[in-house]
Amino acid sequence: MRPPVVAGQFYAGTRSALLEQVEWCYTHSHGPGEVPKVQPGSRRLVGLVSPHAGYMYSGPVAAHGFARMAQDGMPGSIVILGPNHTGAGSGVSIMTSGKWRTPLGEVQVDKQLGEAIKRGSEIIDVDEVAHAHEHSLEVQLPFLQHLFGDEFKIVPICMMLQDAKTSKEVGDAIGKAAVGKDVAIIASTDFTHYESQRSATTKDHRAIDKILALDVGGLIRTVEEESITMCGYGPVSAMLQAAKKLGAKKAELLKYATSGETAGPMPQVVGYGSIAVSR
Numbered sequence: 679m680r681p682p683v684v685a686g687q688f689y690a691g692t693r694s695a696l697l698e699q700v701e702w703c704y705t706h707s708h709g710p711g712e713v714p715k716v717q718p719g720s721r722r723l724v725g726l727v728s729p730h731a732g733y734m735y736s737g738p739v740a741a742h743g744f745a746r747m748a749q750d751g752m753p754g755s756i757v758i759l760g761p762n763h764t765g766a767g768s769g770v771s772i773m774t775s776g777k778w779r780t781p782l783g784e785v786q787v788d789k790q791l792g793e794a795i796k797r798g799s800e801i802i803d804v805d806e807v808a809h810a811h812e813h814s815l816e817v818q819l820p821f822l823q824h825l826f827g828d829e830f831k832i833v834p835i836c837m838m839l840q841d842a843k844t845s846k847e848v849g850d851a852i853g854k855a856a857v858g859k860d861v862a863i864i865a866s867t868d869f870t871h872y873e874s875q876r877s878a879t880t881k882d883h884r885a886i887d888k889i890l891a892l893d894v895g896g897l898i899r900t901v902e903e904e905s906i907t908m909c910g911y912g913p914v915s916a917m918l919q920a921a922k923k924l925g926a927k928k929a930e931l932l933k934y935a936t937s938g939e940t941a942g943p944m945p946q947v948v949g950y951g952s953i954a955v956s957r
Contacts, residue, residue: 680778680806684813688732689820693781700824703737708935710745716825719751725863725921725929725955727889727914730760730814735937736868736950742932743952744821747862754860755788755831756822757795757852757920759913760814761867762838767808769839770801770848778832780816782823788831791855795833798851801844808836814866814910840912842898848912849894849919856924865917867910869949875938881906882934882949889953890929894918918955925957 690696704713726743729736747753762771774792777784796802809815815834822830837848852863869885870878885906888897894915901911908914918926932954936947 680776680809682780682816683811684816685781688813688817691781696781696820697824699733700820703733703741704745706738708933708940709738709741714745714748716748716752719749721751721753721860722957723747723750723862723954724924724926724957725865725917727865727867727951727953728818729868729950730817730866731868731937731948731950735941735948738940739933739935739950739952740821743954744825746932746954748825752826752830753862755791755833757833757835757861757863758815758818759835759837759863759865759916760812761840761910761913762808762812762836763814763909764811765838766811767836768803768805770803770844771805771808771836772796772802773806773809773834774804778819778834780819780823782820783828785819785823785828786831788833791859791861792833794855795851798854799847801847802851808838809834812836818864818866837912837916842895845898845912845915846894846919849916850923852916852920853923856920863917863920865910865914867908867914869906869908869951871907871909871948872946874945875936875947878936878947878949882951886931886934886951886953889914889918890931892918892922892926892929921955926955927957929953929955
């Protein structure tokens with residue numbers, strides 16, 4: 679069992695307060711406007727870019743992506759890719775068994791899909807240490823649980839290595855393992871960290887343009903050349919690589935906002951984006 683480590687910090691620590699907070703994210707002035715209901719859907723959504731800051735900052739932006747997921751229908755399994763903020767564990771770490779717990783309940787790891795992804799890459803290690811204190815994947819779960827209860831499974835992957843070669847290999851492994859399966863892929867990232875509103879918005883849209891073009895290599899080059907402090911560009915690149923293998927043809931920016939917009943004016947902001955990648 680992987681217990682919650684940022685409950686009561688990044689999001690509310692009790693079931694009732696957390697349900698209320700998730701719904702607040704949907705109805706916030708920067709949220710989609712209403713709490714979604716899961717539809718039968720066409721399951722065209724392959725990938726999602728989703729932020730991972732405290733819900734008071736990034737939750738309303740994240741809500742746009744989960745609202746789209748609700749419209750599209752519940753996937754059977756969800757691969758969640760996130761950066762490694764702690765420096766613990768292997769360069770690319772996957773969990774292939776067990777459960778993750780939040781105040782909203784427990785989520786089962788998809789053992790079959792996780793092991794298939796692991797077999798597809800020499801660089802991915804089965805490693806729980808990297809996940810023990812990492813928040814970027816955990817903060818996605820309450821939104822998913824609010825929508826789908828305990829009826830879905832996850833495969834968590836934490837990336838300390840985010841170079842082009844690693845991202846491509848991870849994406850290829852996910853894409854190969856997910857062929858013929860009902861899988862969605864969430865790439866967890868925030869964009870620019872602690873710059874002015876103008877600087878963050880300008881830089882972030884350069885990276886977002888590459889994501890919208892499904893340009894895997896272009897995203898990494900842009901982040902490096904423009905010195906964009908996007909913490910999860912590797913997970914996003916891997917998601918795009920996998921999504922293209924699974925038939926993705928387009929990406930749509932659902933919402934972009936900074937912490938200065940969602941939580942009130944501040945001299946230095948963090949950028950957040952919610953992007954849907956679809957067949």
